[in-house]
Amino acid sequence: MSEAITYGSYLRLPELLSLQEPRSDGPEHDEMLFIVIHQVYELWFKEMIHELDHASGLLDEGHPSKAAHTLKRILTILKVLVAQLDILETMTPLEFLSFRERLEQASGFQSYQFRELEMIVGRKRRAMVDHFPQPEVRERLARRFEGRTLWDALLRCLSGHGFAIPSDALERDPTESVSENTGVQDALIEVYRTDPRLGELLERFVDLDEGLMEWRYRHVKMVERTIGTKRGTGGSSGAAYLATTLDQPAFPDLWAIRARL
DSSP: OOOOOOHHHHHTHHHHTTOOOOOSSSOOTTHHHHHHHHHHHHHHHHHHHHHHHHHHHHHHTTOHHHHHHHHHHHHHHHHHHHHHHHHHTTSOHHHHHHHHGGGTTOOGGGOHHHHHHHHHHTOOOHHHHHTOOOHHHHHHHHHHHHSOOHHHHHHHHHHHTTOOOOHHHHTOOTTSOOOOOHHHHHHHHHHHHHOHHHHHHHHHHHHHHHHHHHHHHHHHHHHHHHHTTSOOGGGOOTHHHHHHTTTOOSOHHHHHTGGGO
């Protein structure tokens, strides 16, 4: 007879709570916070990938309202990600420096789940795949790099609802980042003017894009607050590089049409 499922066994708490292992001598008090925050980030990234895939599937099946509900959940998770930076910023620069050298080559740039998330929403760069030496990670990211994006699913859904999405947008190379398309913009304007339900879905896409940009901005400011202009761990340029990723929308057509509505 199998053992009864308990709260601890269902969540595998013994294993989960054994994964926070500070490397500093002592250990330094704030290293525990640093580890927990970043492990929680990775768990939320996993959930966001799960939900984004679900939203894409709903769009492919012609269920825009259900997809919009899923996007609302993702947006709520994004707010939690931003709020976690408030917690991380309670750690002063000196407190971070007390264990920073123990990170050695470890860096947030090595978060393959975040790179996967970026590719799902449509930000594609081959370097995202080539950056990782682990074969299993490269294979996972290569599938995302070559696969269609959430934006592609949206365009197929809109086309299925009778809107004139240009064929070059529907058949675009999925390994390329999403770029502006005037024909798509014309169709999006028609959606806003004639179908309030689908217009709300488009607004959730704008919310998602804005939420991702907000998280990036807050992340940059947190890094600047913590290490200033110092180079990041793992040899990265730190805040200087992160600043270059700002103001790069995943869905540029939805921003380009604002002046035409």
